[in-house]
Ligand code: KIV
């Protein structure tokens with residue numbers, strides 16, 4: 361690969377094209393910790409339609425009345441995307457799926473039946489012939505009720521290839537337009553997947569069918585296996601936002617899509633996804649499920665475009681292509697600052713200060729670099745607001761002016777309230793209360809009111825430090841205030857207190873910086 365072409369932005373090819381089948385609301389949502397209510401499902405479905413997914417699997421209508429209603433509502437709302445409902449090869453399931461899809465502009469029934477010897481013997485108690493007949497009868501029944509039918513051979517990657525080809529040929533003849541070969545247990549390797557798809561394409565004599573991959577991530581190979589399937593001719597990939605799904609999850613949609621885009625010359629196929637919406641879709645899912653996206657998650661993690669090492673930062677500042685294979689804007693991340701840390705050099709510090717409006721002469725830079733290095737000895741990440749504080753001659757780790765005198769929070773059935781009493785170093789006291797969807801939102805609102813400092817929360821992560829009864833919760837949050845991004849973190853054995861302290865650390869930094877600017881608009885050491 362020519363490194364100069366690495367930061368490429370190829371147009372999205374119309375054909376040949378891989379269809380993106382999103383199963384966030386079915387395979388993703390059924391995983392523990394990712395449950396969503398009807399309203400949340402609808403919001404996600406709308407964001408997936410805007411993203412440009414070809415098929416959206418909205419649920420399994422026979423599983424519950426809630427699933428049925430969610431599929432029906434999504435089917436009625438979406439106008440572009442094909443809405444799909446899952447069904448076992450049983451008439452009750454098929455009829456319920458068809459009913460749920462009734463109002464859909466484009467609907468698809470997705471049938472599944474295990475084909476592997478292990479599942480035939482231990483799960484279904486069926487012979488090969490019974491599996492074949494059941495699959496064919498179900499496809500014929502579904503085809504009578506819905507224009508589009510997909511058939512999935514559950515545990516396909518552990519099925520005898522010749523039997524799988526036989527089943528696929530028979531269901532295609534019965535009217536299935538998409539033949540999905542799932543690696544249900546995440547067991548296969550990319551070479552095996554490629555071999556199987558090559559074999560199926562040769563052995564299934566159906567002209568217009570689309571072969572589809574559906575890979576689980578038990579060995580961390582879901583995306584690699586999906587791409588191997590595409591390389592061998594699959595033209596639909598089933599995947600989920602942030603890779604959520606059963607056990608270790610499904611192939612991550614954003615990773616599959618960006619691999620096909622960044623390596624377009626290699627794969628020779630595109631998708632219809634508007635990649636600039638990937639980050640927002642990932643954030644929406646994370647917010648609604650209250651599950652943080654790991655910082656190092658490919659494409660959508662907070663570190664995905666952050667360069668910390670001095671050598672990397674220097675390279676990126678000279679030519680982005682040295683260490684960047686795609687642009688943050690391509691996935692919808694508008695302006696990613698270089699995160700400075702202990703590996704960052706003088707050059708990166710100068711550039712970042714300049715980007716923040718603090719041009720420095722050599723002597724000032726020397727002094728600031730000394731203070732910057734001292735700060736990195738205490739902290740792993742240095743954010744823009746820390747640099748602004750340094751440039752203004754402030755101590756980024758200073759406390760106050762606000763501190764907590766008292767706080768209280770309570771939650772009940774999906775709503776929460778919080779009250780705070782804050783002390784200002786000038787002797788004032790401020791007390792406020794607020795409600796919110798959860799204790800974090802309620803606490804944020806109460807502190808905003810008490811301090812008069814509005815904040816828009818953009819990221820919130822909680823993690824345990826230590827184990828057992830001694831564990832503390834660390835709250836890390838990112839918020840916007842008047843167009844600027846601020847970071848706060850704090851730890852406590854009470855997570856609401858950790859959150860309040862983290863919010864207050866942001867409010868205090870904003871207050872200190874504003875006071876410093878008022879006192880000395882052009883302080884020594886910084887030409888703002
Ligand atoms: O993993 C799997 O086999 C499935 C099928 C229902 C497609 O999710």
Ligand code: ZN
Nearest residue numbers: 387544574606
């Ligand atoms: Zn699955």
